[in-house]
Amino acid sequence: MKITYKGDYALKAVLALSVRYGTGVVTIHELASEADIPLKFLEQVLLELKRGGFVESKRGKIGGYLLAKHPAEIKVGDVVRFVDGPIEPITCVEKKYSGCRDIYKCAFRGIWQDVSKAISGIIDNVTFEDLARQIKKRQEAFSYSI
Amino acid sequence: MKITYKGDYALKAVLALSVRYGTGVVTIHELASEADIPLKFLEQVLLELKRGGFVESKRGKIGGYLLAKHPAEIKVGDVVRFVDGPIEPITCVEKKYSGCRDIYKCAFRGIWQDVSKAISGIIDNVTFEDLARQIKKRQEAFSYSI
């Protein structure tokens, strides 16, 4: 498992949209400057997220992006897997792979499977609603403190 | 975290040497054919493992490799980290990294830390003695069945 910059950007974009869920669209430009992401790169990431059914877009003036589902219905693991691929630490234990014959019947196989399950157990147990709630709470605390 | 071929080969080589621990040296050639690893690539991997203090070598005729420590003293995680680098899923949560300022104080940081701990909890809890024992048991079972 490796979270690339693309994956990182995707997660941040989805989170930003989660925090704003229900308040209309947000432009790529806003998202990019807010999360400090190269604009043209973020364009591609958002298009990909759109094709993956995570976000929707509105074109033209006053266009922008918005979440395609409720934040509670998007798990961190969904975005990670969609953008950065399988979370398995080695090809052998990915779904589609069949090879992996080995004199040892691979003594490591069980380890990689355990690692996969452990990772899934974490990233599939956090939704963007959970994360957005944290953010909002922190923002409130901050505004009180002014 | 990503186990590359190099890491996979390193793990298999160390395991093969663990199974033979106490029985003298094993040549690169034997290791390579046994685990189906390109010979010249395995040479490099073994040299790296030697520099890492995992294996020792004997040169000249009847030379070869042997484990530098008792298999019980080598964890799977040690080899993985040495050969394939940090197990963290993202640079942000690696030891040395300091950057990672972010408007959200990164809501994901905790997740990546949890993932790191989960992975460590697995790969640092299996030694090559554990794995070698499994292999030997399986080999016995096999010879009985003939």
Place this chain on the structure above:
DNA sequence: GTATACTCTACTAAGTTTATAGAGTTAGTA
């Protein structure tokens, strides 16, 4: 009809991975 914002394809520079090549060094042995 024009400004704004999303859409799409192509391209590229840099880095990583997975090897291969070949010359050099060490040590047992006939």
Place this chain on the structure above:
DNA sequence: TACTAACTCTATAAACTTAGTAGAGTATAC
């Protein structure tokens, strides 16, 4: 001693991935 088996070391390269840039095209509000 000469030979040979086996480790040592450096260089190179093809394929792939990553991270980002460029630019032309399309839709929509006003």
